[in-house]
Amino acid sequence: MKNIFVFALSIVLCSITGYAKEPVKVLIVTGQSNHNWEASSVILQKYLNESGLFVADMAVSPKKSEDMSKFQPDFSAYKAVILDYNGDSWPAATNSAFLQYVEKGGGVVVYHAADNAFSRWKEYNEIIGLGGWEGRNEKDGPYVYFRDGKEVRDDTPGRGGSHGKQHEYVVTVRDKKHPITKGLPASWTHARDELYDRLRGPARNMTILATAFSDESTGGTGRDEPALMVVSWGKGRIFHTILGHVGNEAEHPAVECPDFIVTFLRGVEWAATGKVTQKVPDDFPGK
Ligand code: ZN
Numbered sequence: 001m002k003n004i005f006v007f008a009l010s011i012v013l014c015s016i017t018g019y020a021k022e023p024v025k026v027l028i029v030t031g032q033s034n035h036n037w038e039a040s041s042v043i044l045q046k047y048l049n050e051s052g053l054f055v056a057d058m059a060v061s062p063k064k065s066e067d068m069s070k071f072q073p074d075f076s077a078y079k080a081v082i083l084d085y086n087g088d089s090w091p092a093a094t095n096s097a098f099l100q101y102v103e104k105g106g107g108v109v110v111y112h113a114a115d116n117a118f119s120r121w122k123e124y125n126e127i128i129g130l131g132g133w134e135g136r137n138e139k140d141g142p143y144v145y146f147r148d149g150k151e152v153r154d155d156t157p158g159r160g161g162s163h164g165k166q167h168e169y170v171v172t173v174r175d176k177k178h179p180i181t182k183g184l185p186a187s188w189t190h191a192r193d194e195l196y197d198r199l200r201g202p203a204r205n206m207t208i209l210a211t212a213f214s215d216e217s218t219g220g221t222g223r224d225e226p227a228l229m230v231v232s233w234g235k236g237r238i239f240h241t242i243l244g245h246v247g248n249e250a251e252h253p254a255v256e257c258p259d260f261i262v263t264f265l266r267g268v269e270w271a272a273t274g275k276v277t278q279k280v281p282d283d284f285p286g287k
Pocket residue numbers: 035112113194244245246
């Protein structure tokens with residue numbers, strides 16, 4: 001009897017305080033990249049688990065050129081799949097399981113170089129919205145960027161994807177109402193990172209939440225390039241961040257700065273649940 005009372009009381013308390021929520025199960029897919037995925041995947045997993053909002057599992061693919069046929073993560077067991085992968089093609093069964101997962105409403109987070117992956121996979125390009133490198137060009141869709149405060153879609157022929165030298169740069173919010181960006185400063189300075197530019201892709205059902213000015217003096221385009229985006233595909237919600245370069249150096253400022261952590265965790269929550277319950281912390285730059 002006493003146990004039942006305690007159980008009932010805890011339900012009441014939990015429903016008042018909101019702590020009844022089980023952490024959301026999410027999956028990091030990694031194992032191959034032109035980046036230091038051994039470091040980045042562990043850093044992302046730590047942020048997710050320490051937030052208390054998520055429990056993050058890791059699906060690590062076989063190494064480059066190894067047999068990929070048994071790499072079949074159970075996407076459907078998760079609310080969001082975080083892509084930290086840029087490498088060999090997955091088996092056909094894994095590709096279709098992934099598409100089915102997104103189609104049915106699964107969340108996806110496209111992290112940094114994951115938008116380089118799978119350039120010849122049509123649906124993948126639709127899901128990421130914009131991509132770069134790996135032979136992408138005008139056949140893959142327009143360049144998309146901001147000019148004079150407005151989104152531009154530019155069909156000029158040319159390569160998709162490049163970046164200048166790493167530097168600190170200003171990120172500017174373009175959609176203040178979206179759950180991911182709501183309450184963030186209008187702009188802030190992001191720690192030293194790559195600034196992807198000249199991304200191109202189908203960009204259908206895509207909203208640019210924030211841009212970053214790609215200064216020609218750092219080897220950039222002189223344009224406000226997309227930095228944070230959301231895409232819908234089937235019933236799935238996709239959050240795409242170009243931020244977060246992790247190389248072989250000992251320091252990883254691009255993922256260790258508060259703005260990366262905050263936008264990443266907000267993006268994962270939105271992709272997984274459609275909502276963002278996290279407050280913007282006081283150490284957010286520019287707040
Ligand atoms: Zn990079």
